[in-house]
Structures are given as C-alpha cells and as structure tokens.
Amino acid sequence: MSLYEPTSDPGPFFHGTRADLSVGDLITGGFRSNYRPEVVMDHVYFTALSDGAGLAAELARGDGPPRVYVVQLTGPFENDPNVTDKKFPGNPTRSYRSAEPLLITGEVADWRRLTPQALQDWRERLNNVEGEITN
Structure with a gap:
C-alpha cells in the first residue's frame, strides 16, 4: 500500500529530460537523480x-x-512525495511518479523556456536544498 x-x-x-528519445520508447526508473546524483x-x-x-x-x-x-x-502512479505537501501544500505542480515505465507518444515544442537568470536562480536554489529525496 502506498504512503500517498x-x-x-x-x-x-x-x-522533461535531455535524453534524445523517440515515440514508442519507454522511460523507466533506475537512473541517477538530477538533483542528487x-x-x-x-x-x-x-x-x-x-x-x-x-x-x-x-x-x-x-x-x-x-x-x-x-x-x-503504463501503470499506477502517485503524487510526487518530494514536492507534494513537503514543499507545496496539496499538489499545485501536478507532479507525480510511477514505478512503471512511461510510453513516449509525442514531443512538445512550445513549452516556456526560462531566462538564463531564472535558470541560474533555480540551480542555486537546488544546490542549497537540504533534506533527503524520497525514492
């Protein structure tokens, strides 16, 4: 039973990723965290x-x-415990996780990019985050 x-x-x-993937590929767990390698x-x-x-x-x-x-x-999912209630009450970021793979069905080209300064601010914020990642 899930805790969430x-x-x-x-x-x-x-x-979101920097991996070059194609429609039909599966995205799975088992990789290093982007925030705590x-x-x-x-x-x-x-x-x-x-x-x-x-x-x-x-x-x-x-x-x-x-x-x-x-x-x-491809399977059940739950709220991402790393942001839900821990950092943002409820789940306003609509962030989730699954132990099952995700199937790529397309790519989005028109998402909003951060300014270089905003991206640097996020990186600095993440470097200063304390606490554990719930895995």
Whole structure:
C-alpha cells in the first residue's frame, strides 16, 4: 500500500529530460537523480504541466538540448512525495511518479523556456536544498 493517495488527474502528462528519445520508447526508473546524483531513483517522474516538465528538462543532467515529451502511463502512479505537501501544500505542480515505465507518444515544442537568470536562480536554489529525496 502506498504512503500517498493515488491521484485521479486525467492528464495529459509530460516528462522533461535531455535524453534524445523517440515515440514508442519507454522511460523507466533506475537512473541517477538530477538533483542528487548519488541517488538512483526507483521511479520515473512526470507532471501534467508542460512548462513544469520544461523546467525539469532544463535542470536535467546531460549535454543534449532540453526536451519535453508527452507520455502515456503504463501503470499506477502517485503524487510526487518530494514536492507534494513537503514543499507545496496539496499538489499545485501536478507532479507525480510511477514505478512503471512511461510510453513516449509525442514531443512538445512550445513549452516556456526560462531566462538564463531564472535558470541560474533555480540551480542555486537546488544546490542549497537540504533534506533527503524520497525514492
């Protein structure tokens, strides 16, 4: 049983990354966290907000350009415990995670990019975050 109530958000859902992926590919857990590279994540994270996925893409590790993919769920999902109630009461970011893969069904080209200063501000904020990542 989950520690977090499952959500009924109808989507659509998005995943931000610097990985060059294609329609039909699966995104899975098992990779290092973008925010704490010493942590290997058991889940794959996603959001119902394309601009939120864009933020995640811009903050993601890697050399490729930031990308936002439209994803389809292949199993149950829950609220992301790293932001829900811990940082934002409720789930205004509509951020979720799943232990099951996400299927890429498309790519979004028109998400809102951060200014260089806003991106730097986010990076500094993340470097100063204390506490554990719930995996």
